[in-house]
Amino acid sequence: DAMVIQNPRYQVTQFGKPVTLSCSQTLNHNVMYWYQQKSSQAPKLLFHYYDKDFNNEADTPDNFQSRRPNTSFCFLDIRSPGLGDAAMYLCATSSTGGVYNEQFFGPGTRLTVL
């Protein structure tokens, strides 16, 4: 089945220790998104790739970076995690080649910062 995969599902890191979260997709969608979701809140868009073009949300901290080496993979790098970065991180994809732009989500990575 075509899907969006996130690894790891759970990540524990120490304050200030860099961490990388990964996302892969078999849908061949051209848009990939990273969201941060804190408890009982809506997902907050951090950035997205439209094909190879990177689009950063204005309020995304510089501490967050992303890479998309090819269509299938996208990475979220947190350079110096703080306690406030503990959250669920969701990867999603969509295709602008279709009409409706519905998003397909991965299962998420729950990040704990000690």
Add this chain to the structure above:
Amino acid sequence: AQSVTQLGSHVSVSEGALVLLRCNYSSSVPPYLFWYVQYPNQGLQLLLKYTTGATLVKGINGFEAEFKKSETSFHLTKPSAHMSDAAEYFCAVTGGSYIPTFGRGTSLIVHP
């Protein structure tokens, strides 16, 4: 510009009762509307969507929603709640942009 308002951060129902989750939207162009469900420690899963055509759309797990342009609403309903329906529900709109705008979410609580 587009926005979504979900009335009620929490909705509590008894098992077997009607579920009604409210969503109102604004969009400067004809909208595409979505309902997603999120179970604990999981990603969002599409329940149903309205694009064009029939205004009453049916989704998975017995849910349906009706697009009412005059009321700018897209409320989600299910005739009979099940314990397994307990989850977070998000309404979203796209229109003129491929990036959706999400509502704040409604937590559905189902009592035995």
